[in-house]
Amino acid sequence: xxxAIYAGSFDPITRGHEDLIRRSLAFVDRLIVAVAINTTKQxxxxxxxxxxxxxxxxxxxxxVEVRQFKGLLVDFAHEVGATLSxxxxxxxxxxxxxxxxxxxxxxxxxxxxxxxxxxSIDLTYVSSSIVREVARFGGDTSGLVHPVVxxxxxxxxxxx
Numbered sequence: 001x002x003x004a005i006y007a008g009s010f011d012p013i014t015r016g017h018e019d020l021i022r023r024s025l026a027f028v029d030r031l032i033v034a035v036a037i038n039t040t041k042q043x044x045x046x047x048x049x050x051x052x053x054x055x056x057x058x059x060x061x062x063x064v065e066v067r068q069f070k071g072l073l074v075d076f077a078h079e080v081g082a083t084l085s086x087x088x089x090x091x092x093x094x095x096x097x098x099x100x101x102x103x104x105x106x107x108x109x110x111x112x113x114x115x116x117x118x119x120s121i122d123l124t125y126v127s128s129s130i131v132r133e134v135a136r137f138g139g140d141t142s143g144l145v146h147p148v149v150x151x152x153x154x155x156x157x158x159x160x
Contacts, residue, residue, distance in 0.1 A: 002027070004084035004115070005077050007034040007069070009128065010050050011043045012149045013057050016119045016126040020088050021058055024117065030063055032080055037070040044132055044156065057146040074109035085114045090124055 006021060010033070024031055035050050043050070051066050058064045069076040073085065085105065087098050095116075102114035119126070131144050135153035142150050 001029040002084065003030040003032065003080065003082040004028040004086050005032045005034050005073065005080070005082045006086040007036055007073055007076075009036050009038055009041060009043060010054055011041075011045055011128050012050065012131065012145055012153065013054050014123075014126045014128055014131055014145050015143070016088065016090070016123040017054075018057050018146070019120050019123050020086060020117050021064065024086050024115075025061070025063055028063075028084060028086075030065065031086070032065045032067055032082060033058065034073070034076060035066065035068045037068055039070075045152070049152070053146065053149050053152070056148045072108065074105050074112055077112050078109060083111055083113060085112055087114055087116050089116050089118050090127065 004024060006024065008017070010017060021031065021033060033054050035047055035054060037047055045053070047068050051068060054066045058066070067080070077085065085102070087102070089095055089098060098116065105112055105114060126144050131141055131153070134144070135141050135157050138157070141153055145153070
């Protein structure tokens, strides 16, 4: 049984993330969507909210599990028995950082392979940071995120 991890902050999960999750299920038996607790970032949503959004966005597919993790991805992968790390590349600019991380992960744990995936063409421009920015200024995020996430963004940025 092949287990993969798709790790990220998912703040919030976007249609681009959903696309990679759905397509990765074509070649893995089990996918753990690992919501990172990053102490150097100030997330818009709590880890619990982000995990709930991922769960709603991925539906009831028994092959998808949502977990949180803190620390090194390679340690978490070992803990859950994952041999693959799924990483998304939207643009060439993403490659250098992701390549360095993949090499470091291989150095730390040789049995963890990294698979780079590109998003569907219509989702290439979508990122969590852009979605947050659009929402912050009252823009329509309905085509960029799951409806539950769009509502949470509207509520978070509603004038008070």
